[in-house]
Amino acid sequence: MLLTKTKTHPTAQQQNHNAPPINVLYIAGLGRSGSTVLNRVLGEIDGFFPAGEILHFFTRGINNNELCTCGEPVSDCEIWGKVISQLGDRIYRLVPLIDPFRDGRQIGKYIFNVCSVFIPWRPKWFAKKLRIYRYFVSHIYHSLQSLTDCRVIVDSSKNAAYAQILADIPNVRLHVIHLIRDSRGVAFSLTKKRRRPGIPWREEYMDQFKPFMGSLLWSAANLLAEKLKKKAVHYTRIRYHDFVVNPHEVLQKILYQMEIPFRPEDLSHLTEHTVQLKKRHIISGNPSRSQNGQIKLTEDVEWKTKLSKRNKIVVTALTFPFLYRYGFFSKSGQNESCAADSISPNGKRE
Numbered sequence: 341m342l343l344t345k346t347k348t349h350p351t352a353q354q355q356n357h358n359a360p361p362i363n364v365l366y367i368a369g370l371g372r373s374g375s376t377v378l379n380r381v382l383g384e385i386d387g388f389f390p391a392g393e394i395l396h397f398f399t400r401g402i403n404n405n406e407l408c409t410c411g412e413p414v415s416d417c418e419i420w421g422k423v424i425s426q427l428g429d430r431i432y433r434l435v436p437l438i439d440p441f442r443d444g445r446q447i448g449k450y451i452f453n454v455c456s457v458f459i460p461w462r463p464k465w466f467a468k469k470l471r472i473y474r475y476f477v478s479h480i481y482h483s484l485q486s487l488t489d490c491r492v493i494v495d496s497s498k499n500a501a502y503a504q505i506l507a508d509i510p511n512v513r514l515h516v517i518h519l520i521r522d523s524r525g526v527a528f529s530l531t532k533k534r535r536r537p538g539i540p541w542r543e544e545y546m547d548q549f550k551p552f553m554g555s556l557l558w559s560a561a562n563l564l565a566e567k568l569k570k571k572a573v574h575y576t577r578i579r580y581h582d583f584v585v586n587p588h589e590v591l592q593k594i595l596y597q598m599e600i601p602f603r604p605e606d607l608s609h610l611t612e613h614t615v616q617l618k619k620r621h622i623i624s625g626n627p628s629r630s631q632n633g634q635i636k637l638t639e640d641v642e643w644k645t646k647l648s649k650r651n652k653i654v655v656t657a658l659t660f661p662f663l664y665r666y667g668f669f670s671k672s673g674q675n676e677s678c679a680a681d682s683i684s685p686n687g688k689r690e
């Protein structure tokens with residue numbers, strides 16, 4: 341069935357041949373690392389559209405019609421509803437067939453899909469499926485840009501395989517922010533039972549993992565995020581702690597390194613430790629995506645007292661190479677520059 345459908349869809353290359361470039365500020369890494377907050381803070385900059393996790397738009401938006409942060413179901417949202425209209429009715433039939441990230445709980449299938457995105461010798465049937473998926477993904481970003489007239493789309497999807505697909509869309513300029521939070525904090529957060537927002541009509545919870553699995557996921561996500569250096573126009577690495585301690589400075593550095601022009605007043609929503617947030621159209625993300633008004637930026641350090649000694653040792657041992665690499669053990673580690681590693685368009689490390 342899929343094979344015949346490929347003939348009806350132009351490739352992303354054909355579709356976007358004359359389209360204007362789209363700047364996507366992509367937050368990569370693992371969940372529970374503060375990506376929703378960073379998405380929202382960046383999204384308050386003039387001309388930036390904080391989209392949330394576009395990766396989940398197919399399933400949570402189109403299929404499940406979950407709530408946008410404007411309070412409307414996605415199909416009735418003034419932005420996302422129009423994006424769906426522009427995709428056409430066929431998208432409802434195609435979503436279950438083409439979305440490679442549809443269900444992370446089918447772990448074998450999910451790993452196969454993620455690996456197939458990264459390796460060049462993927463099966464032909466998967467390559468065709470990916471082409472159709474890329475075509476619709478491309479459509480989403482072009483629709484968002486034309487509907488909101490934004491100059492930058494902020495996407496906190498985090499998934500490195502998805503970013504790899506985005507990078508292959510012509511006219512998409514992918515700027516990657518590799519966001520890292522201490523593995524012990526992430527592993528502890530992943531053990532917590534948290535209700536998934538956006539679906540008040542049914543009880544569903546965010547994915548939970550034991551510290552051992554959380555450690556493996558953390559290492560894998562960061563390893564794959566680093567691979568985006570080769571695909572992105574710009575890549576920069578920041579630690580969540582540095583962002584919370586000095587958000588103004590970190591945001592400035594991100595914008596400088598991504599070569600995105602801004603004026604000092606574009607950061608006026610930030611004070612030393614607070615941010616002023618407006619109601620936006622954000623799909624998917626943790627519960628903080630719905631918070632508005634003045635919000636205090638703080639780091640959740642509950643893990644330091646509540647993660648058992650045994651689990652601290654397990655997580656530290658399993659993630660040690662990356663913790664060391666990212667400066668979590670250095671004496672001045674928590675005060676180092678936010679950009680431990682940045683790559684400019686000419687490939688030079690800065």
Ligand SMILES: [Zn+2]
Pocket residue numbers: 408409410411412417418419420620621622
């Ligand atoms: Zn909305």
